[in-house]
Amino acid sequence: MAHARTEDTASASQGKEALFWKKPRIVAIPVCNEEDHIVACLLALAAQTSLPDRVVLWINNTTDATCHRVLSVAHRLPFELETVTACYPSAIASAGQARRDAMDHASRTASPDAILLTTDADSEVASDWIDSILAAFIQYPVEAVFGRVLLLPEEYRKIPLHLHEDEQSERAYGALLEQIGLLLSPEPHDPWPRHLEHSGASIAVTHAAWRRVGGIPDVPSGEDRAFARALRQNGIAVRHAPQVQVYVSARLQGRARGGMAETLARRLIAQDEYIDDAFEPVSRRLLRIRRELAYWQxxxxxxxxxxxxxxxxxxxxxxxxxxxERALRVLKRLRQMNRRSPENFPIETAGQYDIPPPVLTGPEPSVFHGRPG
Incomplete structure (x- = not known):
């Protein structure tokens, strides 16, 4: 009987895997004056071990040679490429609006079983980006997958060491908060190790989940984090997969207010007095967990x-x-109280995932929280 159950489980797993590999994959990319990056972005998608079925470029408020660059490479792309041009009035023009419209346009002609993906026009997704996303969907019962954003190794050198060190300190603290949360409110669909980011440079979501939350929230910036909140508030399971990676530039003039470029430019002049607001005091995190548990109950x-x-x-x-130190004490205390917690549950920082794929060379890349600007 046990042998039969094992075979049934394996058969169900294989069926789910086959189902996800057959799902249409549509990538939507907001584009604004990206003549320096758009070719590399498209070629990275063309180099995927599992290709997208369609890529939608939402070219908005663009005055440079982006369209010409797209045309120069379009014939080399092994997927359907759709380009849409738009011009927003200055009062509403924003990266958030462009991503919302790009994904909404892609979703209109997508089949109900499609997977919608988005990245940034200055990004280069890893060659196994889509494979890793599909693997996360197959392994965990989730309807959305967020990936990691890393600096290209050659871009890493442009940033002073003290900023990298500050970023590492923030992420180390964030990792402690995540582990505290998992001990108090386990999430089997998103276990440790997991990363801490919600970046528009790497989002994948089922068409059904996309429709359930009404798409990307209508906000001018920070739409990626707002989308993550909308998913959570609607009870949609999300995987923060450290294996899903995308590489970005360290440019200082970005497209999004409050994005990575703006943050980096500001910090090069003077470091921010406060750390990323995603990393709250541990007392606030404990209260948040209790309130969320009460809400779902x-x-x-x-x-x-x-x-x-x-x-x-x-x-x-x-x-x-x-x-x-306070978070570390809380985590150790929770471990002592939770006998079910395995002894080898590691007190780690997020830095364990900062190793680039072997094909890349250079120093350890860094991560800046929030969507690249």
Whole structure:
């Protein structure tokens, strides 16, 4: 009997794998004045071990030679390429609006079983980007997959060492918060190791989940994080897959207000007083976890309790070491209390995933939180 159950489980797993490999894959990319990057972006998609079926370029408010560059390489691409041009009034022109419209356009002609993907026009996805995304969908019961954003090795050298060190410190603290959360509220669909990012440079979502949340939220910037929040608030399972990777430039003039380029340019002049607001005090994280657990329990009991919403509480950079130590103490205490937790559950930083694929050379790449600008 046990042998029969094992065979049934294996058969179901193989069936799910075959199903996902057959799903249409559509990549939507917002593009604005990307003559220096768009060819590399498209060639990276063309080099995928599993190709996209269609790529939609939403070319908006563009005055440079982007369209010419696209035409120069279009005949070499092994997938259907659709280009759409748009010009937004200055009052509403934004990276968030462009991504929302690009993905909405791609979704209109997509089949109900399609997977919608998005990246940035200055990005170069890893050659196994789509393969790794599909592997995450197959391995875990999720409807969305967020990938990691790394700097191209040659771009890494452009950034002062102290900024890389500050970033490492932020991510080390963030990793502790994630592990605390997983001990208090386990997520089998998104276990450790997982990364900490919600970047528009690497999002994949099922068409059904996309429709359920109404697409990308209508915000001028930070639409990637807003989309992640919308997924969570609607109970849609997400995998933060460290194997899904995309490489970006370290440019200082970006397309998104509040994006990576703007953040980097500002920090080159003077480091921010506060760390990324995604990394809240551990006391706030504990409260958030309790409130979210209460919310989901109320949903199963048909109680009308609103989804918990908290004002942002930021940490001063100079106080980060104290917050790190506090989080470390909480994590160790939770381990002592949770006998079910395996002894080898590691206290790790996110830096363990900062090793680029073997084909790349150069120093360890870095990550800047938020969507590349």
């Amino acid at each position: 109320s949903q199963s009991s048909f109680l009308d309790i609103p989804y918990p919403d908290f004002p942002v509480v930021c940490i001063r950079r100079k106080e980060l070491p104290q917050h790190h």
